[in-house]
Amino acid sequence: MLLAPIMMVSIPAAASPAGEATVPLRKPLRLNRPAANIELHKLKTFHIGRSFFELPWVPAPASTSVRDGLGPLFNVNTCKGCHVKGGRGDAPQGPGPLVDSSVIKLALGKSGDPIYGKQLQPRSIGLEQSGHGLSFVGEGKASVQYENRIVLLADGTKVELRRPKYYVTELRYGELDPKTAISSRVGPTLIGLGLVEEIAEDDIRSREDVDDSDGDGISGKANLVPDIAGGSSKLGRFGYKASQPSILQQSADAFRNDIGITSNIFPSETCAPKQLNCLETARRTSKPDNIEIDDQILNAVAYYVKLLGVPENRKMQPAEALRGSQLFNTAGCSACHVPSFTTRSDATLVEFSSLKIFPYSDFLLHDMGEGLADGVTEHQAEGREWRSTPLWGIGLVERVNPRAAYLHDGRARSIEEAILWHDGEAKQAFKAYSNFSKKEREDLIKFIRSL
Template identity: 40%
Template sequence: MTRLPPSLLPIAAIFVLPALVLADGAGDATWRELSDVHLNVVPRTQEERARVAAIAAAPTDFSVPWPFEENSGGAQTVRARGTADAFSQPAANLTFAQELDFRVGNGMFRRLWVSAPASTLASDGLGPLYNARSCQRCHLKDGRGHPPEGPDDTAVSMVLRVSVPAPDPAALEHYIKGAHATVAEPTYGTQLQDFSLPGHAPEYRLAVEYEEVEVPLSGGEVATLRRPTYEAADLGYGPLAADAMLSPRIAPQMIGMGLLEAIPVEEILARADPDDADGDGISGRAQVVWSDVHDRPMLGRFGHKAGNPSVLEQTASAFAGDIGISNPIHRAGSGECTDLQTDCTAALDGSDPEQGGFEIDQVGLDLVEFYSRTLAVPARRDVGDPEVLRGREVFFETGCSSCHQPNHVTHRLDGDDPASFQLIWPYTDLLLHDMGPGLADNRPEGRADGREWRTAPLWGIGMTETVSGHTNFLHDGRARSLLEAVLWHGGEAQAARDAVMDLPPVDRAALIRYLESL
């Protein structure tokens, strides 16, 4: 019988919330008061808390499938399709009216935006600088993006984030205590755009070179990693600031976002151990970011460094930064253009009085948000396969589950919210972890430093090739296989990575087989 690590013992303790203060001037509010404000939460009773603790406690018998683990997204789970549409299905528990909203939101997610002025007033306002013409162009089939493969491959599903250190943190609006003080790069903003409308120069071209690195494994096996070097080439508006910090990011998969949003903040915080008080080498930290919608600090959940607090704000920032579309949260008609890009800021935009003066109004934004929140997670495959069962045991034995927390129970939400009170299996703690120098981008974001990343959810990861046509993983797609992704882990995950390297080859193969079943 395998002994479970402390992170997987019954979770009755998760409801003891640390009374931590988020930010100077925040009214001495606790994280819970600030982070769940956007959800219509029905408080759990003591009886319900006991039920949750019992349901979410991981079984100790690794010889058989565990109850409900096949249903990765709880009642939202759909059957696993063997086609590229596997990530594009509506949650299984939507009402008829909600499925209509999902379909309309899908149409807007796929909409190709055009430059203003245009006869299609509801679809104009693209750019002037942009990374893609639609949400779908980055998140093709709602799946994972990839880095450019050769000079003829555009980086449409990959962006380069940029920032510079703030000269005076105290002067920053909405500065959060404990955050790394950064501001937009003066000329290029917070994200480099590689496409532009006629008459405007694109900001850059992403160039990537790789160095092949051999890694010896037990049993005489050898893996080959590729170490990337990135260059912002062909800069269209002059040099970057000398202290500019760049971070490449591929578009993440879209499934299960509403379920991740509904995980109680106190459950996430209870697993945080920023000072490694238990001495296990794992010191996950909570990301805290400013919410423009709620005008207060909130727990960060979305993005590779958990830089957005909600699906709504993630959606709005993508419209502005990736497509150049103004909305009620990001109001500039010129999108990411900076004050130094005067032709760009002076260009005609697609703001429409019938849409509140924006290029997409709140109704449209809400529909795309609803679509993004209710994309279903496919069911697990082969849960009873003996090799998969052995791989699951290896996953726990090597310590992978310390950060990739298997299951959660979502909030009970008022009304007919499809994310309400679901046992889900996303395999993430939604915390920030130091992943070592190999994966460091050296660009802080909020409370995340240049070596920290949010634990990526693993549900659906085994269907990446089916949906996206490739097997590129990690924040920049450098890993060409699940094994390569594991071998890039360092920092807090170094011990788990070393354990995987030292496994008998048959157990290492079983681990990968297990990940492919998720």
């Protein structure tokens, strides 16, 4: 196992994970405040973006024509339904139906299910009726069942993990293809994404080691994905499999797939060829140019997300913080949860230039083993591969939304459970953690909670 030199770990000394952009902790606790160093006049667009992030979209045609066009198929009618106060959406409790903040992705090889496409939308705008009114009948429903499993740590402690299994029911257009993989994902925290966008592509890619040539068991891989507006291929950095290159494209994707709002980036509705009533309703309610959110409003929403600030760290005694970060390093966590980057000196948003930030991620894909695999391919990301989740702000997750949990599908009820799901390239880190004494485990988790 690789024991990186302790010097490599930088402790965010000033408790400022995003330098001058760091947001002081204030009550009420929420994660949707702008970065602290943004020039005042720029916040006007931030607030416009926020209103379109929070307000519910309605079916077209409506008198409020700037925010109509919902559906025909959709998950929920507002972005904030899945990103609660800028933080994480509710995790499914199960057994039973999935909550609104979970998205069901469907995959058959590199494409989606032949009938239902790449995502199951549980709602529609009343396809049997005139195209008005919301209906709880969409493509179908999904539910989860948990199977418990005990992990035994070296000192004899037992930890119970719950392994989810997802089902679809009430399918409206017939069965799924028997080979279609089902993946559930819960809406993640949105802090600091604008800073992540300003990390130079080369700084992330320089850590790639696809064939593990340095033999440390860890082989970060970049996801190169289409940049639709730019017409080329770019490093993916957003989403659980790093499949979106920009906040703008990720937001346009959410508008289309989660809310049924078309844009210049994604001008078609999600109706699949066999979903005739969806296609018919889309035709009947479409606007002349087929675009339901114009560039100006879409850009404002992306700008809002881009500015969402990173909160300051929870205070720790220097000795405690040092100890925690050393444990983080010796366990090999920092190989993927890379503590810090410096943003580009020529950032598109000048306030975000040359900042030393502490996201605790390498933004690369890693094989995390069979237990976490979902069988879904997204560009270069395969079924077992996930982007190292940034750990900044993780100590606030449950304080901001007590119904939130950890990992892509919210299966882990605690940070410890999340660590114990690590496998594949992270097998050594799992072993190191399970060999720690109780005190070491507590110190490590305390450190993680402070980030």
